[in-house]
Amino acid sequence: MTEAPSERTRVKRLNKRAKYDKETVHGILDAMPICSVGYVFKGTPYVTPTLQWREDDHIYWHGSSASRMLETCVDADVCITVTIIDGMVMARAAFHHSCNYRSVMVMGKARIISDPAEKERRLKSFTEKLFPGRWDILRPVTAQELKATKMLSLSLDEASAKVRTGPPGDDEEDYALPIWAGLIPMRTEILAPTPDARNLPGLLPPDHVKSFKIG
Amino acid sequence: MTEAPSERTRVKRLNKRAKYDKETVHGILDAMPICSVGYVFKGTPYVTPTLQWREDDHIYWHGSSASRMLETCVDADVCITVTIIDGMVMARAAFHHSCNYRSVMVMGKARIISDPAEKERRLKSFTEKLFPGRWDILRPVTAQELKATKMLSLSLDEASAKVRTGPPGDDEEDYALPIWAGLIPMRTEILAPTPDARNLPGLLPPDHVKSFKIG
Numbered sequence: 001m002t003e004a005p006s007e008r009t010r011v012k013r014l015n016k017r018a019k020y021d022k023e024t025v026h027g028i029l030d031a032m033p034i035c036s037v038g039y040v041f042k043g044t045p046y047v048t049p050t051l052q053w054r055e056d057d058h059i060y061w062h063g064s065s066a067s068r069m070l071e072t073c074v075d076a077d078v079c080i081t082v083t084i085i086d087g088m089v090m091a092r093a094a095f096h097h098s099c100n101y102r103s104v105m106v107m108g109k110a111r112i113i114s115d116p117a118e119k120e121r122r123l124k125s126f127t128e129k130l131f132p133g134r135w136d137i138l139r140p141v142t143a144q145e146l147k148a149t150k151m152l153s154l155s156l157d158e159a160s161a162k163v164r165t166g167p168p169g170d171d172e173e174d175y176a177l178p179i180w181a182g183l184i185p186m187r188t189e190i191l192a193p194t195p196d197a198r199n200l201p202g203l204l205p206p207d208h209v210k211s212f213k214i215g
Numbered sequence: 216m217t218e219a220p221s222e223r224t225r226v227k228r229l230n231k232r233a234k235y236d237k238e239t240v241h242g243i244l245d246a247m248p249i250c251s252v253g254y255v256f257k258g259t260p261y262v263t264p265t266l267q268w269r270e271d272d273h274i275y276w277h278g279s280s281a282s283r284m285l286e287t288c289v290d291a292d293v294c295i296t297v298t299i300i301d302g303m304v305m306a307r308a309a310f311h312h313s314c315n316y317r318s319v320m321v322m323g324k325a326r327i328i329s330d331p332a333e334k335e336r337r338l339k340s341f342t343e344k345l346f347p348g349r350w351d352i353l354r355p356v357t358a359q360e361l362k363a364t365k366m367l368s369l370s371l372d373e374a375s376a377k378v379r380t381g382p383p384g385d386d387e388e389d390y391a392l393p394i395w396a397g398l399i400p401m402r403t404e405i406l407a408p409t410p411d412a413r414n415l416p417g418l419l420p421p422d423h424v425k426s427f428k429i430g
Binding site: 093 | 228253260262312314318338339342345354364395397399403404405406407408411414418429
């Protein structure tokens with residue numbers, strides 16, 4: 001366990017599960033594009049799921065210029081969480097059941113990316129991270145599309161990870177009980193690609209489709 | 216599309232993806248135990264991942280009595296989101312890339328479950344929903360464990376779902392381009408159970424382990 005970058009980022013509960021090193025934080029963010037964006041609108045908390053991607057020490061998310069979530073987040077405090085469930089943890093007592101997971105929480109003020117050239121460059125990075133080689137085969141992005149896209153970034157300065165791995169932790173005396181305990185591991189499975197019914201005849205899936213990976 | 220139960224629950228963006236019927240909302244909540252709890256602490260939004268379960272028209276979550284998240288949520292406005300990613304949607308233009316997903320957002324005031332008997336009953340429901348038949352083979356829960364557990368509930372009165380399914384939606388003129396488009400479906404895969412190294416010799420995994428399902 002390294003040290004928390006700020007007090008509000010410090011993991012409070014079960015802090016033996018806390019990690020603050022870049023390798024862990026980046027690894028989790030890179031393994032799961034879905035994130036939960038938390039923000040406050042008129043005093044009420046909202047959590048909106050969306051896709052995120054990381055470049056160096058920032059994460060990015062985007063959507064319609066008309067999005068209330070994005071509009072509300074600009075220059076405001078946000079909290080973005082990414083969570084991967086790795087399995088169920090089955091103990092000998094209900095109390096010690098748990099799940100194995102990897103999560104990252106990032107706090108800070110969201111900033112808007114206004115420059116169209118930067119927006120386009122970051123959209124390319126996002127696309128290429130998920131699907132290497134795809135950007136250059138796509139119909140090029142238009143100025144109108146960039147205008148219709150709002151993009152935000154959040155520094156990873158205040159990021160923390162929380163990770164649980166390994167077997168259940170039962171009370172010592174319960175290990176003598178004849179109760180099956182253990183793990184049920186889980187992972188995200190990628191299934192065979194489904195070509196769009198309107199693909200031109202003879203088009204084959206590119207490598208970035210055939211070898212797509214997540215997690 | 217049925218009608219939104221409240222204005223703040225109404226899906227604002229891409230409202231053709233909105234669903235408010237119980238069957239859809241319950242189905243998504245029952246398919247994914249991981250949720251993201253959004254709350255406000257000292258004016259700042261926080262999003263904490265945890266496990267949720269549904270009974271009738273409420274969802275429940277729990278944790279340590281010392282949890283700041285749970286303490287902060289009691290009688291406060293919260294927003295809980297559950298998200299399942301079903302696949303990547305690959306279009307002919309970067310702008311129309313997306314993912315298929317099912318998500319639920321629930322808003323309202325969190326209530327504490329203080330009565331130990333109700334807490335125990337709901338812990339049993341939670342366990343039995345995931346692992347039918349497990350509660351009765353476990354070491355019974357103790358009064359001390361119930362005391363160490365804080366449990367909250369949130370009404371589904373203000374719940375909305377947002378669902379994207381199906382192929383990419385490209386601009387009409389782009390369908391003539393020789394670009395592979397389609398879906399890469401994803402799902403949560405359950406792997407073979409791993410028995411705890413300290414299980415008593417000869418213990419076999421019960422049916423609720425062998426036939427565990429999610430999603």
